Amino acid sequence: MDYLEYLLDPEHWDLAVTGNIPSLVVDHLYYTVITLVIASLIAIPVGLYIGHTGRFSFVAINAGNAGRSLPTLGLIILLVTVIGFGLLPVIIALVILAIPPILTSTYAGLRAINPASVDAAKGMGMRPIQILFRVEIPMALPLILSGLRSATLQVVSTATVASYVGLGGLGRLLVDGLALNQYDRVIAGAVVVAALAIVLDLIASSVQRLVVSPGVSGRALTRTSNKAPSSSVGPATATAG
Amino acid sequence: MITFDKVSKTFPDGTLAVENLDFELPTGKITVFVGPSGCGKTTSLRMINRMIEPTGGRILIDGKDVMSQDAALLRRSIGYVIQHAGLFPHRTVIENVMTVPNLIGTDKKKSRATAMELLLRVGLTESMANKYPVQLSGGQEQRVGVARALAADPPVMLMDEPFSAVDPIVRAGLQTEFLRLQGELGKTIAFVTHDIDEAIKLGDKVAVFREGGHLAQYASPQELLENPANDFVADFVGRDRGFRSLSFDSSGVLVLDSVDSVRSGSEILVLDDAGRPLGWAGPGIADERSPLSVAGTFTAADSLRVVTDLAISSPVGIAVRVNDSGVADGIIRHPSLVRQLDERRRQRAGTAS
Ligand SMILES: Nc1ncnc2c1ncn2[C@@H]1O[C@H](COP(=O)(O)OP(=O)(O)OP(=O)(O)O)[C@@H](O)[C@H]1O
Numbered sequence: 037m038d039y040l041e042y043l044l045d046p047e048h049w050d051l052a053v054t055g056n057i058p059s060l061v062v063d064h065l066y067y068t069v070i071t072l073v074i075a076s077l078i079a080i081p082v083g084l085y086i087g088h089t090g091r092f093s094f095v096a097i098n099a100g101n102a103g104r105s106l107p108t109l110g111l112i113i114l115l116v117t118v119i120g121f122g123l124l125p126v127i128i129a130l131v132i133l134a135i136p137p138i139l140t141s142t143y144a145g146l147r148a149i150n151p152a153s154v155d156a157a158k159g160m161g162m163r164p165i166q167i168l169f170r171v172e173i174p175m176a177l178p179l180i181l182s183g184l185r186s187a188t189l190q191v192v193s194t195a196t197v198a199s200y201v202g203l204g205g206l207g208r209l210l211v212d213g214l215a216l217n218q219y220d221r222v223i224a225g226a227v228v229v230a231a232l233a234i235v236l237d238l239i240a241s242s243v244q245r246l247v248v249s250p251g252v253s254g255r256a257l258t259r260t261s262n263k264a265p266s267s268s269v270g271p272a273t274a275t276a277g
Numbered sequence: 278m279i280t281f282d283k284v285s286k287t288f289p290d291g292t293l294a295v296e297n298l299d300f301e302l303p304t305g306k307i308t309v310f311v312g313p314s315g316c317g318k319t320t321s322l323r324m325i326n327r328m329i330e331p332t333g334g335r336i337l338i339d340g341k342d343v344m345s346q347d348a349a350l351l352r353r354s355i356g357y358v359i360q361h362a363g364l365f366p367h368r369t370v371i372e373n374v375m376t377v378p379n380l381i382g383t384d385k386k387k388s389r390a391t392a393m394e395l396l397l398r399v400g401l402t403e404s405m406a407n408k409y410p411v412q413l414s415g416g417q418e419q420r421v422g423v424a425r426a427l428a429a430d431p432p433v434m435l436m437d438e439p440f441s442a443v444d445p446i447v448r449a450g451l452q453t454e455f456l457r458l459q460g461e462l463g464k465t466i467a468f469v470t471h472d473i474d475e476a477i478k479l480g481d482k483v484a485v486f487r488e489g490g491h492l493a494q495y496a497s498p499q500e501l502l503e504n505p506a507n508d509f510v511a512d513f514v515g516r517d518r519g520f521r522s523l524s525f526d527s528s529g530v531l532v533l534d535s536v537d538s539v540r541s542g543s544e545i546l547v548l549d550d551a552g553r554p555l556g557w558a559g560p561g562i563a564d565e566r567s568p569l570s571v572a573g574t575f576t577a578a579d580s581l582r583v584v585t586d587l588a589i590s591s592p593v594g595i596a597v598r599v600n601d602s603g604v605a606d607g608i609i610r611h612p613s614l615v616r617q618l619d620e621r622r623r624q625r626a627g628t629a630s
């Protein structure tokens with residue numbers, strides 16, 4: 037049997053055929069995006085609040101551990117029995133999965149900021165909200181985004197469970213393949229999920245490059261090798277090659 | 278003018294950082310807060326822009342109580358240079374400098390031009406403008422910190438150990454440029470340091486703090502060196518304060534001997550054709566064809582400290598004065614200098630009592 041037969045069969049990429057791979061990818065992306073948007077809307081403000089004020093920091097610290105230990109499939113089944121079938125229990129479970137990495141890294145990003153910069157911002161006459169948006173968030177951005185990236189990877193791979201409760205997405209290939217003993221179908225599902233994860237991460241890393249200041253991402257240091265001797269005072273120093 | 282009116286600060290944990298501080302910082306002058314670590318200098322400075330709020334008394338800027346003003350607006354009107362610069366790492370040098378103009382809504386183009394001008398003014402180059410703080414040396418960061426505080430042209434500047442993080446040579450350069458800049462700008466400056474030499478060099482007035490936020494003495498640098506109010510100040514100012522106080526008096530007051538008096542005899546000043554000193558010669562010293570180096574000369578503009586140093590370090594105990602064209606026009610011998618300094622001291626003691 038050819039392991040890649042299902043994946044390479046043009047019929048499975050034909051948009052006219054039901055259950056085609058592109059439509060499964062679209063469903064999968066749909067679940068992923070909704071989950072990440074909702075999780076970010078909850079986790080980033082909470083993380084910012086905790087990081088900014090230092091209050092309830094045990095929440096941010098323990099969220100990471102709690103999140104890792106929750107079995108998502110079990111959670112979905114529990115939610116389905118409580119609120120019934122549909123998109124809602126799946127999204128809730130995935131959001132619960134995505135919150136901890138975003139929350140923890142947002143909190144950590146804010147805590148890692150050099151307090152002298154915040155003090156300077158206050159001393160220059162910025163108001164609290166200006167300090168948050170003009171100083172704290174830009175400086176914490178590398179960590180916030182890395183939390184978002186790891187949440188994205190987790191959600192993309194875990195969104196396959198949606199199919200266990202009758203929804204679409206790439207999990208269909210896995211669930212149906214296993215049920216029908218069609219292992220090339222299972223392999224197709226695994227490969228496409230992995231490819232999707234890689235593509236999303238590449239996109240995220242280019243976005244990160246665009247929005248994070250070179251001054252905090254470390255790029256400013258590699259772009260020009262510069263920790264130059266001070267300009268006009270001090271003894272003349274030989275110019276480095 | 279900044280007035281401390283019986284100001285006290287007790288922190289919530291009970292630490293009494295400043296007690297009953299009562300003095301005035303003159304407009305357009307540099308007032309230095311100096312004292313050992315933990316004596317309340319930073320606390321006093323930060324109460325001026327409400328970064329810390331007093332628990333007793335009032336601070337007035339030109340008669341207006343700082344506590345009656347909106348904290349953010351007050352801070353925008355006061356330049357603040359933070360220890361270790363405290364630059365924003367995610368912003369370029371020029372963006373850092375434009376922080377306050379952006380907050381008060383100055384036209385972007387105009388504030389960029391001003392910022393660029395300021396960079397040059399503090400001794401940086403235009404090529405620095407688009408660098409990030411991580412790409413700067415410590416001295417350059419301090420300069421950007423000063424430029425950032427000056428950007429909105431505030432009449433009052435607060436500077437907390439702005440030059441402490443750099444090596445002594447860079448620091449000396451920054452101090453000299455700072456004095457030059459202040460000569461042009463004439464800001465009312467409160468400057469914190471724990472380095473008494475920096476205080477003496479920069480201050481028009483020096484406030485010496487002691488533990489518990491008490492003011493041990495508030496005086497001009499010269500007064501501090503010559504008449505320390507108590508043992509604490511005398512000790513803090515240091516052993517060589519007598520020598521250092523000489524830097525405040527011009528050598529113009531000295532009575533010199535003529536150059537002719539050292540053209541023959543046991544010490545001979547060898548001159549070139551124009552009358553510029555070449556070196557010392559004489560029996561047992563050196564031959565006139567290869568005289569010993571004069572080891573420096575002074576002009577009428579130099580201080581007594583320079584003259585004293587020259588007389589001590591000269592191979593023959595004689596300091597040589599030159600005019601603007603470098604021609605020797607007078608000398609002073611060590612014993613004569615000591616006698617004249619002694620007279621000066623006696624006169625001062627007489628006028629002080
Ligand atoms: N937020 C605070 N809470 C409690 N005590 C404080 C606080 N800030 C400062 N202190 C205390 O107040 C005293 C004065 O502190 P301050 O920072 O003004 O000293 P300083 O003269 O600037 O010292 P240094 O030269 O070390 O900077 C110190 O004993 C310090 O421990």
Ligand SMILES: [Mg+2]
Pocket residue numbers: 318319320469
């Ligand atoms: Mg201090």
